Amino acid sequence: MTTIDPLALSCPVPIPEGARVTLGHGSGGQLSGALMRDVLAPCLAQASPGGPLNDAAVLDLGGTQVAFTTDSFVVSPVVFPGGDIAELAVNGTINDLAMMGAQPAGLSLAFVIEEGLTLEDLGALTASAARAAAKAGTSIVTGDTKVVGRGAADQLFVNTAGVGVVPAGVQLGADRARPGDVILLSGPIGLHGVAIMSVREGLEFEAEIASDTQPLNRLVAAMLAVEPGIKVLRDPTRGGLASALNEIAETSRVGMVLDDAAVPIPDAVRGACEMLGLDPYHVANEGKLVAVVPADSADRVLDAMRALPEGEGAVRIGAVVADHPGMVTAKTLVGSERIVDMLVGEQLPRIC
């Protein structure tokens, strides 16, 4: 690892000498947030229309509100119980658009391939991406392929970006939660993270755990149809439910109080987390969303969610409060109260 020629480029932000990127910076937790806040955002030196804490930017293009998002995927292994890197990438980008209220209008697909991948595997993953896009009612409209030598990348990295139109009247944002709002969750948490851990760490469970990767755009459309005034949508991916809620609480300067008993955690997820010493609220999900909705429409939104397979396990998990702004707490199963903190450092590298 050589250092970049300091004559050619310089970093405009004071950074401790010798500080290096660690796996924890990719975790979606506190270190990821610090990297964005202390290095990336100041180096970009500009107001970002979408803001670093929304899942997508929204641009006005000729009077049309267009959501635009990107994600790179480095999950290992590239095929895992319940999905693969290409399907995960397509669903992830569709979901980032959906969290801004947009239906996908087209996706890009860019591969960085390690020399030696079989064409059959590349073809199979490409077809998986196309199927995932079609399942969500969209398609891959542009792409790119790069190849690097053996050892310069690990099999395959995938980037997907996407665009979609935000319907008139919909205005979602991590800064819009207000005391009195209700927090909804679309179903059981922790399945993607535990599925990846099970293959990576060789864990065996009584029932097979499969990733929950799935597109959420239809669920979001159904929710907005009954309540266009939903405040915040967020898919709790890297960093899990805890990071997603903490980011919303911090951006909106509100507190949140969860009810641990209400949060659905599959037995296998709970068991794996106990074995590995993890908090299920920190485990990544790839097909779930949390919503902050006005209290008076919460039941209608819940009913709309439960009417679709991707929302059949939807529940109310807590409320937004004026107390302790920027902090998320939970009523525990034994009746006490605890702080729900963001993940610190790295739980499992390359989970998405």
Added chain:
Amino acid sequence: MTTIDPLALSCPVPIPEGARVTLGHGSGGQLSGALMRDVLAPCLAQASPGGPLNDAAVLDLGGTQVAFTTDSFVVSPVVFPGGDIAELAVNGTINDLAMMGAQPAGLSLAFVIEEGLTLEDLGALTASAARAAAKAGTSIVTGDTKVVGRGAADQLFVNTAGVGVVPAGVQLGADRARPGDVILLSGPIGLHGVAIMSVREGLEFEAEIASDTQPLNRLVAAMLAVEPGIKVLRDPTRGGLASALNEIAETSRVGMVLDDAAVPIPDAVRGACEMLGLDPYHVANEGKLVAVVPADSADRVLDAMRALPEGEGAVRIGAVVADHPGMVTAKTLVGSERIVDMLVGEQLPRIC
């Protein structure tokens, strides 16, 4: 390198057993074309609005024609004479939008970082991306950061995607060249490729060769202002001038005849190519464009190009003909005629 579980995924296209991705598949030449034609396009199994041979897709979003494109960058080294991977990525995406006639409205920036990169280097490259965007009148509006372990990636890979509005009345496409049209080139070729080779192969030249990476959106706006009916624009990146023109000739089912004497090749590029046994027409450029324009407006377009620094070396290099459809030929310096073929295999891996 393990093979993907065949039970989980299958490739819908017949592929020779054991065929693997090689560095040549990333060259932008014939092998890249074959990969797209024989594997990626059939596996995507759908009509692509932009088509695999345009630089960007054009989508109708609420009545606005939006160009949308993506590229991943794996150039090594990440800082090179005349530029760096982040600036290259930003310019590359701006140029892909420009080749569809669009001004950039917003870019995404996604990093795959090898654990251990210094935060100072990461900050410097991020700032370089922001500067490049600002120089072209746009900004980074959304992004993503992933970290992989040491040895799982080589320092840093960058993906940029972008969106931009295609002005009403502009309709550019690789299928629109017609016999009688004139072929223009915005300036000297080969500088990016030779700059990368010079650092990678340790070549010394009398004068330092710097990459030509630069944004072309203002040049394109000036060209379209004098002739909205320009037929094709293409930036001859990987695979060089030869690949760009061959793709246009093939897609439009026309022939092309170039005049070798008219194509500006800097002495250092010619010298490096002679030393390394390369055809300068195959060497990558990152700040040049070729244009296919109606004959009667060619002089006006040339004048508009020459009025800007990024087009000051613009020249007429040939014409579109009805003969030998799909083939590009050149009148050589000694008066004979030769076939200008696409690059076969790999010239230099990781040039962009």
